[in-house]
Amino acid sequence: xxxxxxxxxxxxxxxxxxxxxxxxxxxxxxxxxxxxxxxxxxxxxxxxxxxxxxxxxxxxxxxxxxxxxxxxxxxxxxxxxxxxxxxxxxxxxxxxxxxxxxxxxxxxxxxxxxxxxxxxxxxxxxxxxxxxxxxxxxxxxxxxxxxxxxxxxxxxxxxxxxxxxxxxxxxxxxxx
Amino acid sequence: xxxxxxxxxxxxxxxxxxxxxxxxxxxxxxxxxxxxxxxxxxxxxxxxxxxxxxxxxxxxxxxxxxxxxxxxxxxxxxxxxxxxxxxxxxxxxxxxxxxxxxxxxxxxxxxxxxxxxxxxxxxxxxxxxxxxxxxxxxxxxxxxxxxxxxxxxxx
Numbered sequence: 001x002x003x004x005x006x007x008x009x010x011x012x013x014x015x016x017x018x019x020x021x022x023x024x025x026x027x028x029x030x031x032x033x034x035x036x037x038x039x040x041x042x043x044x045x046x047x048x049x050x051x052x053x054x055x056x057x058x059x060x061x062x063x064x065x066x067x068x069x070x071x072x073x074x075x076x077x078x079x080x081x082x083x084x085x086x087x088x089x090x091x092x093x094x095x096x097x098x099x100x101x102x103x104x105x106x107x108x109x110x111x112x113x114x115x116x117x118x119x120x121x122x123x124x125x126x127x128x129x130x131x132x133x134x135x136x137x138x139x140x141x142x143x144x145x146x147x148x149x150x151x152x153x154x155x156x157x158x159x160x161x162x163x164x165x166x167x168x169x170x171x172x173x174x175x176x
Numbered sequence: 177x178x179x180x181x182x183x184x185x186x187x188x189x190x191x192x193x194x195x196x197x198x199x200x201x202x203x204x205x206x207x208x209x210x211x212x213x214x215x216x217x218x219x220x221x222x223x224x225x226x227x228x229x230x231x232x233x234x235x236x237x238x239x240x241x242x243x244x245x246x247x248x249x250x251x252x253x254x255x256x257x258x259x260x261x262x263x264x265x266x267x268x269x270x271x272x273x274x275x276x277x278x279x280x281x282x283x284x285x286x287x288x289x290x291x292x293x294x295x296x297x298x299x300x301x302x303x304x305x306x307x308x309x310x311x312x313x314x315x316x317x318x319x320x321x322x323x324x325x326x327x328x329x330x331x
C-alpha cells in the first residue's frame with residue numbers, strides 16, 4: 001500500500017482535470033429555467049396581422065404546443081427558422097411564435113421571406129411577456145403540455161439534434 | 177391701468193407662453209432608460225440598490241445596474257415600476273428569481289442546491305488545514321536523521 005502513495009497526486013490531478021473538463025463543456029449561457037414544471041406564465045397578446053384578436057394562455061389549454069420566441073433583428077433566429085418550418089411541416093406540431101420586441105412590418109416581411117411555420121404569432125412589442133417567460137436570449141423555444149405546464153425550454157437556436165432527440169419524443173410523450 | 181402698462185403685461189404674458197411652449201417641446205427627452213417623469217432620487221436610489229443585486233443574463237458578470245443590454249434596460253424599468261408601486265426589495269427579487277432562477281442573484285439563497293457553492297470553499301480550507309497539520313505533526317515526530325543536515329553542521 002505504501003508503495004502506491006506516490007500515485008495520490010496523480011489521482012488528485014485526474015479528478016481535478018475531470019471536473020475542469022466537464023466545466024469547460026458546460027455553457028454558462030444556458031441557465032436552467034425555473035419555469036420547467038410550473039404553469040406557463042399568463043399572457044394576452046394580439047395576434048400578428050390581426051391586432052383585434054387576442055390570444056391568451058387559457059385559449060391554448062388542452063393542447064400541447066410550442067412557443068418559439070423570435071425577432072427579425074435576431075441573427076440566430078434566421079439560422080434556426082428553416083428547421084422550425086421543416087419540423088412543423090413534418091410533425092404537424094402546434095408551434096406558436098412570440099415576436100419579441102420587433103417592428104411589425106419587419107416581422108411580417110421576415111415571415112414572408114423565410115416562411116411562416118406558426119399557427120399564430122403573438123406580438124410582444126414591449127417585451128413584457130418575454131420578461132414573464134424569463135426570455136433573455138432570442139431565440140428560445142418552450143414546450144407546454146395540455147395542462148398548461150412548461151415542460152421544456154431550449155435557450156438559443158434549435159438544432160436538428162434538439163428537435164429530433166428532445167422535442168419530438170417529448171411531444172409524443174405528451175400526446176400532441 | 178395705463179395703455180403702456182397693459183401692453184407690457186400682454187407682452188410679458190406672450191413671452192411666458194412662448195417659454196412654456198418651447199419647454200413643452202423640449203421636455204420629453206425620449207430615452208428608454210430614463211423615466212419620462214421627473215426623477216425621484218429616493219426611487220432611483222432604491223432601483224440602483226436592487227439592480228446591483230441582479231445579474232444581467234445577456235452580459236453575464238455585469239449587474240443589471242451596470243449593463244447597457246436591452247434586456248437590462250427593460251428589467252431596470254420593471255424594477256423602477258415595482259419600486260414606485262411600493263413593492264419591497266424581497267418581492268422584487270422574488271419576482272426576478274421566479275423568472276430567471278437563482279442565477280440572477282449575486283447572493284443566491286442558502287439551500288440544498290447551493291450548499292456546495294456556499295460551504296465548498298470553507299470545506300476545502302478545513303481539509304487543507306487538516307492535511308497541513310497532519311504533515312507538520314508527523315515531521316516533529318521524525319528523528320533528526322530523516323532530514324538533510326543544516327549546511328554549517330555539514331561543513
